[in-house]
Amino acid sequence: MQQTADQQVHNLIRGAGKAKGERGRAKMDIVESKQISEPIKSEAQISHLALDIGGSLIKLVYFSTNSDSSSSSSKDSVAVSSGNEGRPVLEGKLHFAKFETAKINDCIDFIRSKQLRLSGFQKHGAPAGERCTIKATGGGAYKYADLFKEKLGICLDKEDEMDCLVAGSNFLLKAVHTEAFTYMDGQKEFVQIDHDDLYPYMLVNIGSGVSMIKVDGPGKFERVSGTNVGGGTFWGLGRLLTKCKSFDELLELSHRGNNRVIDMLVGDIYGGMDYTKIGLSSTTIASSFGKAISDNKELEDYKPEDISRSLLRMISNNIGQISYLNALRFGLKRIFFAGFFIRGHAYTMDTIAVAVHFWSKGEAKAMFLKHEGFLGALGSFMSYEKHGFLNLKVHQLVQQSPVDASRGGDKIHDPPNGELNENQSIDCSICLS
Template identity: 25%
Template sequence: MKGLTLQKAGIDAGGSLMKIVYQENNKKHYKKYPINQINEAVSWLKIAAPNLSVGLTGGKAHLIQKKYLHNAVLIPEFQATCEGARILMLEEKKRSNQHFLIVNIGTGTSWHLVAGEKYERILGSGIGGGTFIGLGSLLTKKEDFQDLIHLANKGEKENIDLLVKDIYESAEPPIDGHLTAANFAKGLKVKHSDADRMAAVTNMIAETIALLTLQAAAIHQVKSVVLIGSTLIGNESLTSTLEYYLKRFELEAVFLGKGEYCGAVGAYDFV
């Protein structure tokens, strides 16, 4: 890439990742770095385009502005996320009405209510990608996100979660027997693998997010849910479980292909 071909960029610097959307030769491109590689990411930007216009958002935006990009524009995180989601929905032709929820599953999870041109953060939870990696590493001794996803995708939650059918045994349960009665309740009483532990972690995260989403949707009379965030990328077990529960709740689940870049897209659009 030659210098000065980049004209502007949006950066979302969160708890785990630094996501960059940049324009090169009138086309948008997407790039991400682990947050501990800020030096490498900013050095690449400065070499590529010394006079680049940058929009910054996310928890570490102030740090990056102060230390590296003094002329960058700071955009409030929730504003950037919601505006970026709107833009990506149009670009990806994901249809929704003007009244929906955005569920951003990053290190933690945030819920935003979108009503026309207005948006509002209505809820937050510490359950999210940080839980997936942190609890997953404690239970399996593996710390790589992709390794944990691989385990979750091949595990069986019922080898460690107590299901409704386990309680009723031979009797007919009054609700779906495959629903979780108690997360991790079988503990050490039964044999299970690292993959089963990760499947149970994933299910617990999905159930918690789905139940909080149901409550928020009921309060605000919303039927459409747009799910975004880095934790969903390549995480088939999590996305399929979320989709399953939201469908049971009669909610429409919309997943954005570039959903992890919503904040960066919103920051990019601002400059």
């Protein structure tokens, strides 16, 4: 039976369509949000929640409509992609939120309070209790599957983590024109991505651990390396050494610290001189935390600020170096760094960029992503498309001149209790076809 546009919209939003392929397919046009979005209005409707449950954080991505968009007569909301004429358009936003994995119950409460559990899709022919299904990636999609079933009555439809990271990265690099940027000496500069010249590139995802992925095209990639010294190491060691209560507190401390108090520099070993013959200046760190072996001090004698700064520098530098060496193996010049370890933090990005610059002698470039921590969750969201529930199509490929934002770190604030990262939401529209 032919459905009215409103019925189609309702079904899409409520996940009440029938089997895969029977429901209205949706086309989604992404435009980048130009301003901080308002909080979701109560009448806004939410659809297509997707999750990435990592070792440290749970990331959520979902779409919400603007309250007045569920009509094809809304002129402003009609997408311009060919083939969609007269079809209903939902205008809205992709929203992002995150929770600590250790506080998974907060995430479950959030999903329940926002009625997000109704926003997946329904499996045709499945027993009543297994019908509501949500796309999820990350190790926690396996680990916490029973908990989601028990507490929310939803099944997690698992998507591979690496597939999702790459899908999310490719999508952002193509769809959001101010997504990628370089960061060096306090200067942030957006990078124009030539869509015909995007591949190959190296994607380094710094989560709890680190994955290094050579990306050759859509769905074409190889995880070429990784390291267990990642974001979890920084936060875990930092917590033990400084007694900080939160990741942001630890990061904040590093602003005020001086790593030279603990790190052993080339100059400390060479009597204040450079080691010119092998290209090391006296200020180069010869050995992270190396001073602690000879200072005859205890942990309490060091300032938490200095410890935090040394630790952040040690880990960022190490990741930058390993990433470059792997890029070198495959002749890759562009390395995109993502994952929530980065947190838009100036010193972290600067250290990584300097490491890449130093080891590559300026040949390779470190780039960072605005939606750094949400690649996996976005990839998970986009897998609705893969399975015929959404047809994502990017049409707004605005090319901008590089913008010099020249400021020290665009800090992305952690939402307490899962508040939305509104400053990262993406305006978009979904067209049913």
